[in-house]
Amino acid sequence: ENINNLIALRINSSDRKRYELIEQVVMKSLFVIVFLLGGGALAKYFPQEILDIWNKIADPYSTECALQAGVTKDYVREELLKGSVPDSLQFKNYFVCIYEHLELFDTDGEFSKQRIHKLVPYMSVPFTEVCVTESKKGRDRLEKSYLMLGCVVNGLSNDD
Incomplete structure (x- = not known):
């Protein structure tokens, strides 16, 4: 009888390990499926009509700023349409340049709410209050511009 109990224990132990392995594989597979499906569901895009308004505002400076920052205007446009704000020095420099030309910074280096309201319909x-507050977390114009743009893009982007 002890031998039968020992055999049953080994089978149960073996089955338990097999069950745990199967459970791990199933859970990992479910995670991947949820991640892939969720990623598609959470994809965002920036509305073309808003980008068109922004491009009209920024257009007088966009070529100069793109050259100065080392990006193409097409790259900036494509990233914005995807609802993306790359954390790259070039992308940040492009928007600092645009914001400076548009005089969106106050003399204290923070964004001017009044100037934004006057210029950006x-x-x-x-x-604007939310995004200016968010931008104040930045330590310099690069970070402030990145945070401002991220706030605007996230706030105005739509889900797929």
Whole structure:
């Protein structure tokens, strides 16, 4: 009888290990499926009509700023349409250049809410307040510009 119990214990132990392995594989597979499906569901895009308004505002300076920053205007446009704000020095420099030409910074180096309202029609008062507050977390114009742009793009982008 002890031998039968020992055999049953080994089978159960072996089955338990096999079950745990199968469970791990299933859980990892489910994670991958959820991640892939969720990633597609969470994809964002920036509305073309808003980008068109922005391009009209920034156009007088976009060629100069793209050359100065080392990016192409097409690259900037494509990234924005994807709802993407790359964390790259070139991308940040492009927007610092645009924002400086548009005089969106106050003398204290922070974004001017009044100037944004005057120049950018799709920025509501509350939304501008949120994004200016977010930009203040940056330590310099590069970071402030990156945070401002990220706030605007995230706030105005739509889900697929």
